[in-house]
Amino acid sequence: MGFKRLYQLGIFIVLDTLFTFLSLGFFGPSLKFDVHIIYQKLFLVDGYSFTKSPFELISLFFIRMILLIISAILIINKKDPIIKTLNVPCLGFSIVSVSYTIIKLLAFSENEALLYYPGLWFLVSWSWLVSPLFCAFWFFGLSKSADNYTRLFNPDEEQPQDNQTEVEGNETETEESKKKAKRPTWKHVKRLFTFSFIQWRWFLTGLFFLLAYSGVRIFIPYYTGVIIANVVNNKGHYELFKSVGIMAGLTLASTILGGCRGGSFDYATSLVGRRVRKDLFASLVKQEIGFFDVTKTGDLVSRLTADCSSISDSIALNINVFSRNAVMLMGALFFMFSISWRLALVTFIAIPVISYFSKVFGALFDKLGETMQTTIANANQTAEEVLSTMRTVRSFACENEEAARFDSMLNETLNIGKKKAIANVGNTCMAEFSTSAVLVAVLGYGGHLVLTQILSSESFISFIFYQIQLGENLMYISWVISGIMTSVGASRKVFEYIDRSPKIPNDGECNTNVKGDIKIDNISFVYPSRPNTTVLKGLSLDIKSGETIALVGPSGGGKSSIVQLVEHFYEPDEGEITVDGVDIRDYDHKHYHQKVALVAQEPVLYDGTVSDNIAYGFDGATKEMIEEAAKASNAHNFVMEMEKRYDTKCGERGVQMSGGQKQRIAIARALIRKPSILILDEATSALDNESESLVQEAINKCSVGLGLTVLIIAHRLSTIEKADRIAVIDKGEVVQIGSHPELMEDTNGLYNSLVNRQIMDGV
Numbered sequence: 001m002g003f004k005r006l007y008q009l010g011i012f013i014v015l016d017t018l019f020t021f022l023s024l025g026f027f028g029p030s031l032k033f034d035v036h037i038i039y040q041k042l043f044l045v046d047g048y049s050f051t052k053s054p055f056e057l058i059s060l061f062f063i064r065m066i067l068l069i070i071s072a073i074l075i076i077n078k079k080d081p082i083i084k085t086l087n088v089p090c091l092g093f094s095i096v097s098v099s100y101t102i103i104k105l106l107a108f109s110e111n112e113a114l115l116y117y118p119g120l121w122f123l124v125s126w127s128w129l130v131s132p133l134f135c136a137f138w139f140f141g142l143s144k145s146a147d148n149y150t151r152l153f154n155p156d157e158e159q160p161q162d163n164q165t166e167v168e169g170n171e172t173e174t175e176e177s178k179k180k181a182k183r184p185t186w187k188h189v190k191r192l193f194t195f196s197f198i199q200w201r202w203f204l205t206g207l208f209f210l211l212a213y214s215g216v217r218i219f220i221p222y223y224t225g226v227i228i229a230n231v232v233n234n235k236g237h238y239e240l241f242k243s244v245g246i247m248a249g250l251t252l253a254s255t256i257l258g259g260c261r262g263g264s265f266d267y268a269t270s271l272v273g274r275r276v277r278k279d280l281f282a283s284l285v286k287q288e289i290g291f292f293d294v295t296k297t298g299d300l301v302s303r304l305t306a307d308c309s310s311i312s313d314s315i316a317l318n319i320n321v322f323s324r325n326a327v328m329l330m331g332a333l334f335f336m337f338s339i340s341w342r343l344a345l346v347t348f349i350a351i352p353v354i355s356y357f358s359k360v361f362g363a364l365f366d367k368l369g370e371t372m373q374t375t376i377a378n379a380n381q382t383a384e385e386v387l388s389t390m391r392t393v394r395s396f397a398c399e400n401e402e403a404a405r406f407d408s409m410l411n412e413t414l415n416i417g418k419k420k421a422i423a424n425v426g427n428t429c430m431a432e433f434s435t436s437a438v439l440v441a442v443l444g445y446g447g448h449l450v451l452t453q454i455l456s457s458e459s460f461i462s463f464i465f466y467q468i469q470l471g472e473n474l475m476y477i478s479w480v481i482s483g484i485m486t487s488v489g490a491s492r493k494v495f496e497y498i499d500r501s502p503k504i505p506n507d508g509e510c511n512t513n514v515k516g517d518i519k520i521d522n523i524s525f526v527y528p529s530r531p532n533t534t535v536l537k538g539l540s541l542d543i544k545s546g547e548t549i550a551l552v553g554p555s556g557g558g559k560s561s562i563v564q565l566v567e568h569f570y571e572p573d574e575g576e577i578t579v580d581g582v583d584i585r586d587y588d589h590k591h592y593h594q595k596v597a598l599v600a601q602e603p604v605l606y607d608g609t610v611s612d613n614i615a616y617g618f619d620g621a622t623k624e625m626i627e628e629a630a631k632a633s634n635a636h637n638f639v640m641e642m643e644k645r646y647d648t649k650c651g652e653r654g655v656q657m658s659g660g661q662k663q664r665i666a667i668a669r670a671l672i673r674k675p676s677i678l679i680l681d682e683a684t685s686a687l688d689n690e691s692e693s694l695v696q697e698a699i700n701k702c703s704v705g706l707g708l709t710v711l712i713i714a715h716r717l718s719t720i721e722k723a724d725r726i727a728v729i730d731k732g733e734v735v736q737i738g739s740h741p742e743l744m745e746d747t748n749g750l751y752n753s754l755v756n757r758q759i760m761d762g763v
């Protein structure tokens, strides 16, 4: 590793020395290499002159050599990490080198004769080229290898993270994979733009108007200069009105084209906004259930709202502003170089400095943007949680505490906002300063060129207008960069979610009819969010078609987990679950859930009508089918008693329905799809006696009347007794299985004690 870098370093030193000294050898009027000139320039034999001596460029070469020799010594002494600490000074040195080389070229240009020295152009070009090369070599050759070197020789430094992954399990693993998935900023910017350019038609239309607009606008400074020169030089009314007429035409055209440009980009913004939300939502709803165990709903909602708006608004706006300014900047540069290349070069002195600060502030805005969106997401999460559980909040009189909690979340966002504002001060000051400083330099140097009659006053005025415009363009571009970086921050999470492939894909294709034989074969299962707790341990259960099987057992034993696996919300780590001999993973997702219907303990109804809720997810449901399902689930009678019958609204999450009504609507929703397997998580204390018996009756109809395979997590003895078989689940295993009388025979069995306890509890 060390040798390789020393070798590369050697090559760099040799090439730099070779080019620098060769250029010096040609630093004379003829195309003849002369060692004597090298000696003269090195030792200032003919004295020093700012406009004639290449002394500073030679000094820059020696500084490069010193820095490279220092790094060689560090590599030889195995002190590589120090190289990294010199990154910033090296970057600064390279920027100064680029800018100073331009100043030196301008100084040389004061002597017309020097411009015919081939060595001058060799030296200036090499000095200009070698500065970024040196910087790149330092960063990506020396400094980066130093990183690898440190890793190679201090593997322990990396080790703890790996161990941590094992110990803390999934949460740390998620963090790790997030870090791994974090794209570099430039790749992210590319991703953002390629994503936005899906709407290329409107962007292209916008770009077309933009080009036309910029093409017109670019002549405005020129004609402004012409008008002023016409007045100053007293060229008469005809010339004045002619130039004013052209200006008026240009202004009118630029107004119309500008409006069309704005409109096109605005529409593109809306399209990008819709697309990003659509893709994000489509990806989110495909994620496995385990993803929702660890990701907070408020966070996701925030990504869908705040982050998506931030992306679409800022991307389209920034593409608009950036392209307009980039095009106008090119045009301005073209005119500036054609008016006076010397003056135009003055502008270039500031560009490396501006780029450096843009990069620094860009990185800062990226980081702050990401943190800000996270704090907004946290605040949204809190608001969501509180507003959706208002009854609990009110019953514990926690309104003020919750308001204070939300306020503290907002303060976090505000703090990031403060940091962003401070960074913005720096960014704006830097942009303002660099443009003003360049303008002052141009005025000074341009005045000198006019006085020495190298430049006409008319051209100088036009140049100043282009210069002012260029300053504005550069300012907008730096503003755009900070804007894009903010949306890069906002979009990281959004794209991470859009690109995330669900860990449990629903890509099975089998859609044969389902009879209802369920075979759970030796399954072991661990929730991904709690990888150290084994919930099911080698559990097996055979359920025959048409059979009703009740799962009973102590709380936390794993009954609901079995149901979640049969529903294919999760996949077992070992073993398999088959329905009619087909692995449930191989079933077509839609078909499987038509045939295997679930009624949860606290069923969720949506904010639609009763009909909508019964027909949910079932294509082609007719009024008759809805009523038939409602009758089978004992829901029809209470629905008919309501004012709007099947058009009665259920309210958000079904809040306008009672527990028993919700249960029966949910059973109807399960039955309308004519399932072969019905999975029920029996409701307990939520129901009064009447509702309970109605729900009970509905369940009986399904198992006995409709001949479905029923898997029921039962809590009531009345239900349990009616089941064909009862599986007692404890600590993730089937500890007893059989009919009620069979199990009761074992007086020492868990079932017996559970039943006695229930009787004692009066259930």
Ligand SMILES: Nc1ncnc2c1ncn2[C@@H]1O[C@H](COP(=O)(O)OP(=O)(O)OP(=O)(O)O)[C@@H](O)[C@H]1O
Binding pocket: 293, 527, 529, 530, 535, 553, 554, 555, 556, 557, 558, 559, 560, 561, 562
């Ligand atoms: N989404 C989840 N993420 C992590 N752990 C879970 C999750 N759901 C359940 N668990 C854990 O799995 C274990 C089994 O839970 P499960 O809900 O299957 O039990 P249960 O027998 O249905 O209990 P109950 O009768 O109280 O509903 C418990 O320790 C529980 O804490």
